[in-house]
Amino acid sequence: MDVISTIKKGVAKAMEMQYQTQIDSDTVMVNNTKKEFDGDYTVVVFPFTKAAKKGPEQIGQELGQFLKDNVAEVSDFNVIKGFLNLELAESYWLQFLEQLNDLKDYGRGTSNGKKVMVEFSSPNTNKPLHLGHIRNILLGWSCYKILDAAGYEVLTTQIVNDRGLHICKSMVAYQSYGEGETPESSGIKGDHLVGKYYIKFSSIEKEQIAALKAEGKDKEEAAILKEAREMLLKWEANDPEVKALWKLMNGWVLGGFETTYKKLGVSFDKNYFESETYLLGKEFVMKGLDKGVFYKKEDNSVAVDLEDVKLDHKTLLRGDGTSLYVTQDMGTANQRFEDYGVDKMVYVVGDEQIYHFKVLFEILKRLEQPYANDLYHLAYGMVDLPSGKMKSREGTVVDADELIAEVINEAKKNAEEKGGLEDFDQDQKNEVYRKIGLAALKYFILKVNPQKRMLFDPKESVDLQGDTGPYIQNAFVRISSVVKKAGTFNASSAKEYKTMEPSEKELAFLLSEYPGIIQTAAQNYDPSAVASYCFELAKTFHRFYHDVQIMRADSEAAKAFRILLAGNVAKVLGSGMDLLGIQMPERM
RNA sequence: GGCUGCGUAGCUCAACUGGAUAGAGUACCUGACUACGAAUCAGGCGGUUACAGGUUCGACUCCUGUCGCGGUCACCA
Numbered sequence: 001m002d003v004i005s006t007i008k009k010g011v012a013k014a015m016e017m018q019y020q021t022q023i024d025s026d027t028v029m030v031n032n033t034k035k036e037f038d039g040d041y042t043v044v045v046f047p048f049t050k051a052a053k054k055g056p057e058q059i060g061q062e063l064g065q066f067l068k069d070n071v072a073e074v075s076d077f078n079v080i081k082g083f084l085n086l087e088l089a090e091s092y093w094l095q096f097l098e099q100l101n102d103l104k105d106y107g108r109g110t111s112n113g114k115k116v117m118v119e120f121s122s123p124n125t126n127k128p129l130h131l132g133h134i135r136n137i138l139l140g141w142s143c144y145k146i147l148d149a150a151g152y153e154v155l156t157t158q159i160v161n162d163r164g165l166h167i168c169k170s171m172v173a174y175q176s177y178g179e180g181e182t183p184e185s186s187g188i189k190g191d192h193l194v195g196k197y198y199i200k201f202s203s204i205e206k207e208q209i210a211a212l213k214a215e216g217k218d219k220e221e222a223a224i225l226k227e228a229r230e231m232l233l234k235w236e237a238n239d240p241e242v243k244a245l246w247k248l249m250n251g252w253v254l255g256g257f258e259t260t261y262k263k264l265g266v267s268f269d270k271n272y273f274e275s276e277t278y279l280l281g282k283e284f285v286m287k288g289l290d291k292g293v294f295y296k297k298e299d300n301s302v303a304v305d306l307e308d309v310k311l312d313h314k315t316l317l318r319g320d321g322t323s324l325y326v327t328q329d330m331g332t333a334n335q336r337f338e339d340y341g342v343d344k345m346v347y348v349v350g351d352e353q354i355y356h357f358k359v360l361f362e363i364l365k366r367l368e369q370p371y372a373n374d375l376y377h378l379a380y381g382m383v384d385l386p387s388g389k390m391k392s393r394e395g396t397v398v399d400a401d402e403l404i405a406e407v408i409n410e411a412k413k414n415a416e417e418k419g420g421l422e423d424f425d426q427d428q429k430n431e432v433y434r435k436i437g438l439a440a441l442k443y444f445i446l447k448v449n450p451q452k453r454m455l456f457d458p459k460e461s462v463d464l465q466g467d468t469g470p471y472i473q474n475a476f477v478r479i480s481s482v483v484k485k486a487g488t489f490n491a492s493s494a495k496e497y498k499t500m501e502p503s504e505k506e507l508a509f510l511l512s513e514y515p516g517i518i519q520t521a522a523q524n525y526d527p528s529a530v531a532s533y534c535f536e537l538a539k540t541f542h543r544f545y546h547d548v549q550i551m552r553a554d555s556e557a558a559k560a561f562r563i564l565l566a567g568n569v570a571k572v573l574g575s576g577m578d579l580l581g582i583q584m585p586e587r588m
Numbered sequence: 589g590g591c592u593g594c595g596u597a598g599c600u601c602a603a604c605u606g607g608a609u610a611g612a613g614u615a616c617c618u619g620a621c622u623a624c625g626a627a628u629c630a631g632g633c634g635g636u637u638a639c640a641g642g643u644u645c646g647a648c649u650c651c652u653g654u655c656g657c658g659g660u661c662a663c664c665a
Contacts, residue, residue, distance in 0.1 A: 034608065044607060046645055056645080082645080083608060124665085164665065274665090301663055310591070318663040325665050352659055354592075381594090382658085418627070436627090448601065451593085453658075455600065460614080464627050467601080467613040474627050482624050513604095520604080532602065535612085542628060551624045588627075 003073055003512075004030050004041065007086065010074070011043055014066040021051040032509075038078055039085030040509060046082050056082030090500060093508040097561075098495065100511065100568050107514040107575055109151035109522075117155045117336055118144045120348035121261075121268075125162040125253040126170045127195035129260055129400035131383050131456060132350070132390065135445050138581060139380055140348040141266045142446055142527035145579045147346075150522035155269045155340060159332060162250050163275040168231040170194050171245055172224060173201035183252055189401065191256025194249050201228070263404050265438070265581055270339070272332055278323065280331025284367065285317050293366045306362055314359050329360050330367075337371050344374035346525065351379035351451070378525045381453030383445075398456070408437035410462035411470070421587060435585045436470050437462070439577070443469030446580050447531040467535055469582055472573060475538035476584045479570040482550055486563050490556060497561035503544035504562070507569060510537050514572050518579070527580055534576040541569050 005025070012025035029044035045060045052059050060079030067074045067086060075089035100106060120140020123129060129137075140156070148154045161167075174181075174197040183190045201224060208222040234242040261267060285302050288294035294304045294316060302317040316327050323331075336342055347357060357377035364372040383390065390397050412433040415421065421429050444461040448454045464470040500508070513533070521529040550566065553559040574584050 029607075031604065031607075036609080042608085046607080049645075081608065161665070166665080297663095299663085303663090312591090312661075315663045320663085322663085324663065328665090350659095351593075353665095355660055356665095379593095414627075420625080444600095452601090453594075457600075460600070463614080465614090466627095468627090470627060471613095474625085478625060478628085485624060516604095524605095528602090529604090532612085539612090543630095545624080546620095546629045549624075588625095 002516075003088065003092070006071060006073060007041055007043065007067070010067050010071045011063060013070070014063050015048065015051070018062055018066060019048075019052040021048075023048075023051070032513075033085050037080060037083075037085050039076075039087045041086045041088070043084040043086065044082070045079075045084050060084040090498065093500065093505060094497070096512055097508055097565060097568065101491075101564055106568075106572065107518050108149050109515070109519060111153070112151040113153075114151075114343045115153045115155070115341060116147055116344040116346060117157055117340065117342045118147065118346045118348065119157050119159060121158040121266075122161065122349070123158070123257060124166060125160060125191075125194070125250050126166050126198045128189075128191040128256060130390065131385075131398040131400065131403060134264070134400050134403065134441075135380060135383050135454075136348055136350070137261070137264060137266055138442055138445050139378065139450055139527065141264075141581045142530075142579060143346060143348065143378065143525055145581065146518065146521050146525075146527060146530065149518050149579060152344075152522075155342070156267070157270045157272060157336070158268050159272040159274060159277070160254070161274050163235070163278060165228055165232050166198075167246070167250075168228040168235065169201040170198040171242075171249060172228045172231055173197040173204065174249065175245065183255070189256045189259065190252030190254075191260075192401070194253045194256075260400055260404075263401075265583070272335070274328070277332050277335060278328050280335055281327040281329070282317070282321075282323055282331070284330045284334065285323075285327065288316070288363075288367055291367070293363075304363060304366075306359065309362060311355070311359055311362060314363075316363075326356065326360055326363070329356075330363060333360070333364060333371070333375075334369065337369070343371060344376075345371060346376045346378055348378045348380070351381055353377070354379050376525065378450060380450040383454055383456050386455065386457050398458070403441070403458075404438070406458070407441045407462050408434050411437035411440065411464070414464055415588065424587070432585045432588055435583050436464070436473065436588060439469030439473055439582045440464065441469075442580055442582050443472070443531060446527045447535075449528045450526060469577075470588070472534050472538040472577060473582075473584055473588060475541045476570050476573050476577075477586065477588050478545060479541070479566045479573075480586050483563060483567055483570075486551055486559075489560050489563055491560055491564060493557045494560035494564050496557040497555075501544075501548055503540065503547050504565060506540050507537075507544055507565060510540055511568055511572055514576070517576075521579075530576055530579050534573060534580075537569060537573060537576070541566070541573075 007030055008025040008028040011028045012023050015021045015023050029047070031042045031044070033039040033042045043063065045056050045063060048059050049056055057079060060082060064077030064079060064084050064086070068077055073088050073092045074086050076087040078085050118140055121133060121137050123133060144154050144156050177200055178197065181193065183193050186193060188196070204224050205222050208224060209219040212219055212221055231242055235246060285294060288304065289296065289302065294302050296302050299319040301315055301319040303313050303315045305313050307313065314326060315324065317323060333345065336345065349357070354377065361372070361375045364375065385396065385398065387396060415433055415436065421432060440462050447467065517529060517533045521527065548562065550559065550562045553562060577584060
């Protein structure tokens with residue numbers, strides 16, 4: 001049992017013994033004591049004033065005394081304005097740190113036997129990935145890592161949007177202007193090559209629309225757009241020529257995506273392709289009709305009435321029997337359940353689709369699907385640039401591959417200026433630059449609460465100082481360096497260390513919080529909680545490092561204790577950053 | 589317009605889900621390397637938490653209203 005629950009139970013017991021009042025120990029408020037006060041944990045006593053019929057100050061004193069006398073871990077207390085600050089015994093912290101030395105997977109929750117699928121990225125196969133995808137991908141990956149650490153069995157997936165009019169657009173342009181160009185012949189990465197023709201399509205369409213407007217005609221009349229529409233019809237009719245071109249170009253794009261995913265260090269356990277799943281879900285419509293959950297309109301289309309939950313009416317099947325976005329999502333959700341038997345699904349999708357997912361989840365609930373009560377839409381805010389909103393049509397998108405190359409290059413520039421890696425060969429150096437650059441980028445994005453819209457300043461994203469990924473890496477590297485230099489030492493003498501410095505106790509306290517951080521991050525699907533924790537731990541370590549001597553400590557006991565403590569900090573930093581998909585270098 | 593989300597230091601973000609004097613980073617100013625890594629540390633400057641009410645021992649957090657900025661309201665995905 002952790003200390004916090006011990007304290008809560010202690011308080012409940014004290015209330016019973018001293019005031020004859022029954023309270024649920026879960027309702028007791030226990031916070032971390034603020035820095036400016038003495039103590040480790042703080043019990044808020046205001047809520048007890050009514051039951052105890054005494055003032056907060058007096059209750060605090062009486063509760064504190066009881067806890068001090070009856071709870072072994074509590075060594076002292078003080079009461080300030082109705083806040084009972086508890087100090088834990090030195091021996092408690094020393095013991096905690098000692099058992100930490102042998103724990104390998106510290107922080108990981110025990111398996112809860114539940115299987116969850118996390119969907120993220122889910123790109124269109126007509127253009128390369130951009131900054132928006134990067135936020136999505138990093139969030140999805142980190143969520144997977146966090147849920148995994150919290151005790152779930154996790155599967156990652158993406159649904160590749162590889163069919164539809166927008167896909168035909170780049171195909172049409174390529175057919176007319178491609179001249180047989182391939183990624184190999186042009187040296188252009190597959191997704192970028194296809195993207196090039198998507199842009200080509202847009203510019204031609206624009207010209208044609210301008211011409212049509214001059215003649216006073218509708219923009220839907222643009223010849224190239226008509227071509228794309230025809231191609232879509234052929235695609236759906238399984239025209240062999242169109243299918244072959246589609247296969248070829250899709251292959252290029254997917255190959256390009258794979259390269260980018262690899263650079264980011266993410267992978268998927270399962271890919272779903274919309275070209276294969278877009279017909280799924282129709283059976284659901286029949287099921288819903290049978291159950292009376294859906295209704296049929298006069299024109300033969302099928303809809304659902306969600307007005308009672310303020311979601312309006314939603315059409316699920318067109319009059320001609322073809323399906324829609326929601327219908328497809330119903331089908332794929334069920335497919336996942338049939339493929340893997342998942343208990344829970346998380347969708348990492350932008351917040352502009354909040355309404356869509358509310359509708360989807362509501363429908364699945366009404367159809368009484370077994371997984372329907374454990375669906376979560378991790379809605380994240382858009383990424384803004386200092387210049388404003390990203391718009392692919394206006395060419396203000398930040399390309400994923402370019403961005404990755406840029407952050408790594410920036411890390412390289414800084415590292416070369418700083419020096420210190422002269423004994424590394426070029427490959428080793430590049431590996432370090434890669435880790436630093438990616439840490440800067442990933443941390444910059446993940447430290448922001450997902451729900452919030454965020455501003456991406458390219459300049460700040462490559463910063464290496466302050467609240468950044470490299471700052472945390474630096475703490476880790478410092479520890480590696482010290483531990484290495486320390487060589488062999490008598491680890492068992494650490495047990496003789498009795499009086500901790502304030503910064504040592506702070507570190508112990510932070511380390512003890514790690515398992516709880518993982519659990520709340522998992523509950524809230526919030527990597528930023530892990531990010532700020534890592535920063536706090538790194539910062540406290542840097543201060544500790546500055547304040548106390550490790551290798552030249554006063555005693556052998558102090559030296560051993562500090563080396564072990566530093567090692568545990570490194571262990572947790574490495575583990576925490578791994579939850580963000582960030583790797584630690586040994587040197588930097 | 590209906591529904592919905594957001595508004596915290598010059599800038600980028602926190603605040604343990606209602607708890608103490610609202611904290612970090614950055615920018616700007618100052619100090620600390622011939623001893624374990626200065627990508628570091630210490631100090632200073634910076635706030636009527638958009639505004640106005642309300643709920644209570646206590647509100648950035650909950651309720652009401654106002655202003656400002658997004659998103660969304662398809663038989664598109």
